[in-house]
Amino acid sequence: xAMAGVDRIERTRLGVARWCEQAASPGExxxxxxxxxxxxxxxxxxxxxxxxxxxxxxxxxxVEGFAEETCHPWFHHELQVPDVASFAELARSREPxxxxxxxxxxxxxxSARWREVLQPSGFGREVRVVFRDGATTWGVASVHRSxxxxxxxxxxxLLLASLSSVVARGLRRLVVxxxxxxxxxxxxxxxxxxxxxxxxxxxxxxxxxxxxLGMPNGSLRHPWLLTLGELTTSGPGSRRRVRVRAxxxxxxxxxxxxMDDQESLFAVxxxxxxxxxxxxxxxxxxxxxxxxxxxVQALARGESTDAMADRLCxxxxxxxxxxxxxxxxxxxxSRSELLARxxxxxxxxxxxxxxxxxx
Numbered sequence: 001x002a003m004a005g006v007d008r009i010e011r012t013r014l015g016v017a018r019w020c021e022q023a024a025s026p027g028e029x030x031x032x033x034x035x036x037x038x039x040x041x042x043x044x045x046x047x048x049x050x051x052x053x054x055x056x057x058x059x060x061x062x063v064e065g066f067a068e069e070t071c072h073p074w075f076h077h078e079l080q081v082p083d084v085a086s087f088a089e090l091a092r093s094r095e096p097x098x099x100x101x102x103x104x105x106x107x108x109x110x111s112a113r114w115r116e117v118l119q120p121s122g123f124g125r126e127v128r129v130v131f132r133d134g135a136t137t138w139g140v141a142s143v144h145r146s147x148x149x150x151x152x153x154x155x156x157x158l159l160l161a162s163l164s165s166v167v168a169r170g171l172r173r174l175v176v177x178x179x180x181x182x183x184x185x186x187x188x189x190x191x192x193x194x195x196x197x198x199x200x201x202x203x204x205x206x207x208x209x210x211x212x213l214g215m216p217n218g219s220l221r222h223p224w225l226l227t228l229g230e231l232t233t234s235g236p237g238s239r240r241r242v243r244v245r246a247x248x249x250x251x252x253x254x255x256x257x258x259m260d261d262q263e264s265l266f267a268v269x270x271x272x273x274x275x276x277x278x279x280x281x282x283x284x285x286x287x288x289x290x291x292x293x294x295x296v297q298a299l300a301r302g303e304s305t306d307a308m309a310d311r312l313c314x315x316x317x318x319x320x321x322x323x324x325x326x327x328x329x330x331x332x333x334s335r336s337e338l339l340a341r342x343x344x345x346x347x348x349x350x351x352x353x354x355x356x357x358x359x
Contacts, residue, residue, distance in 0.1 A: 012163075015036050021173075023170065026171055031062040041160070050223070053136045072229075085128060101125070138168045141160075143160075172287075176282065189201065189209040190205075191210065193256075232257065255269040
């Protein structure tokens with residue numbers, strides 16, 4: 001690779017890394033990454049999406065360059081239609097980046113999304129990346145150029161690959177840095193979503209939840225809304241759920257269920273996430289290992305050190321070693337501080353009403 005190409009990658013990577021340390025929310029982070037990447041990577045459209053690290057489902061993000069009528073089919077193909085280099089597949093692959101023309105062996109017409117979504121919209125070129133920290137995917141991006149533009153090069157792919165762990169760490173940081181602000185939203189709210197994929201409140205609490213989620217008038221483009229719309233198409237009565245971060249800092253679980261057999265109407269119940277819903281996610285964000293996450297769950301159940309050692313068939317010394325590692329990673333000095341850090345700082349309700357405001 002030419003020295004100029006190496007310099008371009010390094011300059012862009014450093015600029016993105018600085019931004020990822022400053023951004024205040026996942027959507028803002030990804031929008032800033034897209035803006036900082038544009039001078040080094042020509043693009044006409046892109047979908048920059050936050051994902052749930054357990055499911056790789058889309059929960060937030062930033063979309064640019066796509067017409068409104070392109071968003072729905074794009075999400076449909078990504079979540080429902082088998083194809084080359086899906087994000088779920090890319091999250092498991094050795095390399096975090098895929099240029100469509102290369103993974104399709106030069107025949108992009110073999111890709112269903114190219115034939116049915118991208119090419120009809122004028123976007124004949126695609127490169128996609130997963131933002132991965134270790135084996136955990138925290139976000140993804142699909143970047144496009146027009147059919148008449150040059151294809152994405154090997155250097156373009158290397159640039160995106162260099163950003164994979166940088167952006168992932170930024171998204172992971174926000175899971176543990178963004179804390180709760182005071183709010184009176186505790187109960188569930190009900191929304192109704194029609195074929196236009198716009199969420200409309202059915203109850204007053206549902207209306208307040210929409211505002212808390214940053215979409216007071218509903219939204220055609222919001223990733224969690226489009227994701228739920230696709231997940232509920234398997235038949236009448238089918239239900240799915242995603243967890244997202246509200247603007248007030250709390251974790252929210254969205255339960256969706258189809259209302260008819262025309263794939264056109266579904267209801268969404270919005271409620272604060274239970275501690276069990278987010279414990280694993282927050283533990284991942286702190287970089288805890290699988291064993292350390294298991295011990296955190298045991299601590300939440302009130303198990304003693306001896307009980308944990310007996311149940312896991314390990315020594316008390318090993319348990320204490322793991323606990324010390326957990327305390328170091330989360331920046332606490334005791335079990336009570338740990339539980340407050342993992343649960344109370346991210347959840348309002350069962351563990352009391354103590355909240356922390358931004359400084």
